[in-house]
Amino acid sequence: MRQQFLVISAFHEDIIEIAETLNMFHVGNQWMIFVLDMVARDFDAGTVTINLDEGANIAFALNETEPNCQDSLNCTISEISLALVDAISKITVEEESIYGEISDEEWEAIRFTKQEKQSEILGYMKEFLKTNAKCSSCARWRVETAITWGKSQENRKFRSTPQRDAKNRNFEFINIGYWTPVLGFVCQELAFPHIEHHFRNITMDILTVHNPPWQILTKNSNGDIVEHKGIVMEIVKELSRALNFSYYLHEASSWKEEDSLSTSAGGNESDELVGSMTFRIPYRVVEMVQGNQFFIAAVAATLEDPDQKPFNYTQPISVQKYSFITRKPDEVSRIYLFTAPFTVETWFCLMGIILLTAPTLYAINRLAPLKEMRIVGLSTVKSCFWYIFGALLQQGGMYLPTADSGRLVVGFWWIVVIVLVTTYCGNLVAFLTFPKFQPGVDYLNQLEDHKDIVQYGLRNGTFFERYVQSTTREDFKHYLERAKIYGSAQEEDIEAVKRGERINIDWRINLQLIVQRHFERDKECRFALGRESFVDEQIAMIVPAQSAYLHLVNRHIKSMFRMGFIERWHQMNLPSAGKCNGKSAQRQVTNHKVNMDDMLGCFLVLLLGFTFALLIVCGEFWYRRFPASRKRRQFTN
Known part of the structure; x- marks a missing residue:
């Protein structure tokens, strides 16, 4: 929240000290302090602000009025009158030079309005008084402001030993202008330049590590970073543009590199796990951030116990959920597909109707009052049965009852046949297009019903393991008790998952990446992700504990969320639902070809x-x- 403070007091030093203890000097507040001392040259702004932290916005108005200056009202009126006459003569000459070159109609179109002519006259009067004023130069106030933002970063390269605080020994005070009774406020710079120009295009040091898809670093043959991208890097670029600073990236060793140094040198790159994790923050990053040498650590880190960390977290930039991967359920056998459109009760009712309609047609044909109305082809129950069965298969018959009673039976039977055949064909198409699958594992609490899954896997270094220690969900605790922690692709044993013997828990985006890679290789969907997504893991960036710019960075991150930037960067860098999930899978089912x-x-x-x-x-x-x-x-x- 931004606040402006105007201090007019002879005790300005005490006011600054009290406000500093109340943490009222930060990047959001603006302080204008009038120093009422008669001798401005005795005022030292650096001494007054010795205890202020970096990021303060403070300006001083210093009294430079000459105490012995002789000034009179008549002299001032005379100078202002001369300035007015000079301004009117200049603008008159300017108008005459233009008027002589154009027609009257054009002049009426481009001539000065009253407001424009007034502004021009005042401008000429100020220019005249700046150079020729003699009488009105006694009362004068000079304003100087402090350049504080990022000064520890800007001046570090000039120091032989790094300093671990951000006090004002690096502050720079610049003269921004003055005020006189006649000219008013004449300035060459804003009173609080950081509010408008932020870091004023200085170069900041930013710490990072290579951790795709959050931070993707590309190096040249000399090991220098030549390209950087990823979700966190896109946020840093936008912060650089919005806060008006350039930056230099310093790479620290990632936790993968730290693990590789502690193991044998002959590691296999193909044994690395797919995807990334942010719960484990590299030790080197934590150590370097504590020194207050970097503006921000551009690393994706899981937000956990912020009050117990030696650094601060920014506003969360992402929320990742956990899920599990299993073998895709097998399709239900289609050997009885032709019976699927109707239930067993419907089939028995259909058989009963056929067995009932055939004798009814025989009886009505037999009981016809005239012998000529009796059809020979329907004179037996067997022939009536085959007639009814043929009509059900839409084959018709060679004979048609001549009696109205028999024709009514056949006609209504044809109506029943139309309804039955239409319903059967429509449902059969639906069963062909949308196959049924055997029950799979949609939720974690269903694992007890699937005895074929005998191995439980959990990725090493996940927030899920820490979360289970404080949760009340028994299925999470039961899973963790039986889970085998894996840290390599060999231990992950994705082939066992493909065989239906194993289940693994990881970030949902990591599991989607596994499904996508295996589909590209095998051209077949072999895996299924659980419908349940659990344990929201918040991810943020890191800033030093003494940083004055945490709230400023958070405000701009919120702005990026509102404008949809961060969501767009997630879509560009994180794996999306592939052909085995979502609408792509629906499209594949719609285009199903009938097979054996x-x-x-x-x-x-x-x-x-x-x-x-x-x-x-x-x-x-x-x-x-x-x-x-x-x-x-x-x-x-």
């Missing part, structure tokens, strides 16, 4: 029909052969 798994049930139905036909042929052969053999035996006897 889909048609296997249809072929089995055809095979079943052939089998029944063969059995019935055998029965018919035996049925006709048995009476013939009995007649031959009777003839022989």
Whole structure:
């Protein structure tokens, strides 16, 4: 919150000391202090502000009025009158030179308005009085302001030994202008230049480490950083533009490099884990930030126990959630796909309707009052059954009842057939397009129902492990008790996850990156991410504990959030939902091609029909052969 203070008192030193103890000197406040001493040359601004921290906005108005100056009202009036006459003559000459070159119509279009002519006359009068005033130069106040922002960074290169505080020994006081009764306030600089120009284009030292996708550093053959990008680096670039400073990047060793130094030198790069973590802050970064030598540490760090850290966190720049990765559930067998559109009860009702409609049609055809109305082709129950069954398959029949009663039965049966066939075909298309899958692990508390998963994995150095120690969720605690902490790709054992024997917990963006890489390699979706996202891990940047610019940086980070910059940088640098997730997976299902798994049930139905036909042929052969053999035996006897 910005506040302005005007101090007019002979006890300005005491007021500055009290305000400093109340932490009222910071980058948001502005202090204008009038020094009422008659002799301005005895005032030392550096001594008065000896205890102020860097980032204060303070200006002093010093009394330079000559005490023995002889001034009179008549002399002042005479000088102002001369200035007015000189200004009017100058503007008249200027107008006459222009008027003689153009027409009257053009002159009416471009001539000065009254307000413009007034401003021009006052400007000419001030110029005349600056050079020729003699009488009105007695009363005079000079204003000087302190240049404080970033002075410890700017002056560090001139010191032989670094200093660990940001007191005002680096402050610079500049003369910005003066005030007189006639000329008013004449200035060459703003009273508080940092409010408008912030750091005034000085060079700041910024600490960073290589940790994609947050900080991505590209070096040349000499080890110098030639390119930097990533989410944190984009925020630093925007801060540099908004706060008007340039910067020089200093790289510290990352925790990966620290681990590699503690292990054997012959490490395998292919054994590194996919993605990144921010919970473990490199020790070298913490050590260098405590020295107050850097403006900010441009590293993504997990926000944890800020009151117990030897540094400060900025406003969170990201929130990452944890999830788990498992084997994608297998698709349910489609061998009975042709029966899926209707439930078992519906199929039994359909069979019952067929068995009921056939005898009804036979009875109505048999009970027709006239013999001519009785159709010979419907004179048996068997023929009526095949007629009804053929109508169900939309094949029709050779015979049609002539009686109105029989035609009503057939007509309403056709209506039932239309509804049945339309419903069946529509549902069958839906089952073909959207396959069913076996139950998978959508939530962490469902692990007890999946006995085939025997290995639990958790990435090393995660905030999840610390969070479980204080949570009340029993499924988290149970998982951590059985989990194996892995720190390399070999220990991660992603192949066991692919076989359905293992589950791993990591950042959701890291798991999406794993899914994306395996899909690009295998051209097949083998993994599934849990629907549940848990444990919000807030990520921020680091500033020194004594930094005066923490609130300033936080205000601009909030502004970046409101304008959508940070969200855009997340979309550019973090993995998005790939072809195995979200709308891409939906599009893949929509474009599903019918394969042998889909048609296997249809072929089995055809095979079943052939089998029944063969059995019935055998029965018919035996049925006709048995009476013939009995007649031959009777003839022989």
